[in-house]
Amino acid sequence: MFEFVSSTLIKMKLCVILICAVLHSTEAKTVHRDILVELCSDTEKEAIYGLDGEELWHADFSQGTGVMTLPDFVDPMAYVEGTYEMSVNNLEICKANLAASIKANDNPAEPRVAPQSSIYSKDDVELGSNNTLICFITAFYPPRIGVWWTKNNANVTDGVRFSRFYPIGDGTFNLVSRLSVIPEKGDIYTCTVEHVALDRHLTKTWDVQVAMPNVGPIAFCGVGLGLGLIGVIAGIVFLIKGRNFSSESD
Incomplete structure (x- = not known):
């Protein structure tokens, strides 16, 4: 009898929880644009x-x-x-x-919003391995823009791709340009943007940087081991001196 009542109470509580969840979900409002x-x-x-x-x-x-x-x-x-x-x-x-x-309106001037840009690699950099550089250009108007890439100051056209213009809610646009690369040590890439709202070309630079192994813990352990050995040696020296002193006293 006790188990039956306990099970019934649990079911009633679950039922109340579910009802509350349904009521709560009906109050939630989701706005889409x-x-x-x-x-x-x-x-x-x-x-x-x-x-x-x-x-x-x-x-x-x-x-x-x-x-x-x-x-x-x-x-x-x-x-x-x-x-x-x-x-x-x-x-x-x-x-x-x-x-x-x-x-x-007597031929009004076209609205202009200058773009911002950033450049980064799609994957972690490994020398000699295929990778992709991404030039992300955002929040510009009108949607007319010039983009070009260089490698070590030489223009690059092979392996360059462009997305469509992506509209943003404020009326401006985004654009993505990709460049297929095989990074080598010392390489320097640039992505340059030309737009009517810019006083001068907007250029972002990316150079090949390979993450080095973290030597901090290794160095710390090495220093600790060295100090430990010095402590052991000092202890042995003092122990020997103590014994010699005791022998002379006798």
Whole structure:
């Protein structure tokens, strides 16, 4: 009887906990941000759909089709048929609105936001082993930018790749450039960025640095062992002197 009552009480407590969890979850609010970016000019056009800063779909105007850019591990989804055609029509509307807006506002200056950049290796550096350098360029507008690489002051074009422009919630963009490398001691790489919002080119430098083994613990143990041996030797000397002194006293 006691075991039955105890089991029932446990089940009742679990039931209360589950109910509270459900009630708590219904009160939680999650905010997501949809992204639609349509860019147009006399020479450029872009259409991107995204969610929470991640690109979901873009229009490939050179191939005449829409491209899903979700990674393989997410739940599959697809945009409705006609999304690409709608993007084409929207860009024509964008051009018409842009021309009217420029005329109405007496050709205002284009907004400009200067980029920031950083350069780092994808993997830990091992001399003579394949690696990838990443130049991360962030928070710039307009999405027109020049990027080039050098190795030991010589321009490099082989093994260079570029991502698409990634829109950020504040209206600026990110870009990633990658360079395939085989690091050797003494090599120096640079990633240089050119943008209309910069007074001068923005250059970041990366040189080959291989992490050396940590000699601190080894040195500490060596010093400790040396001091220990000195202490042992000193003890032996004092012991011998003590015995000699006792013998002379006798």
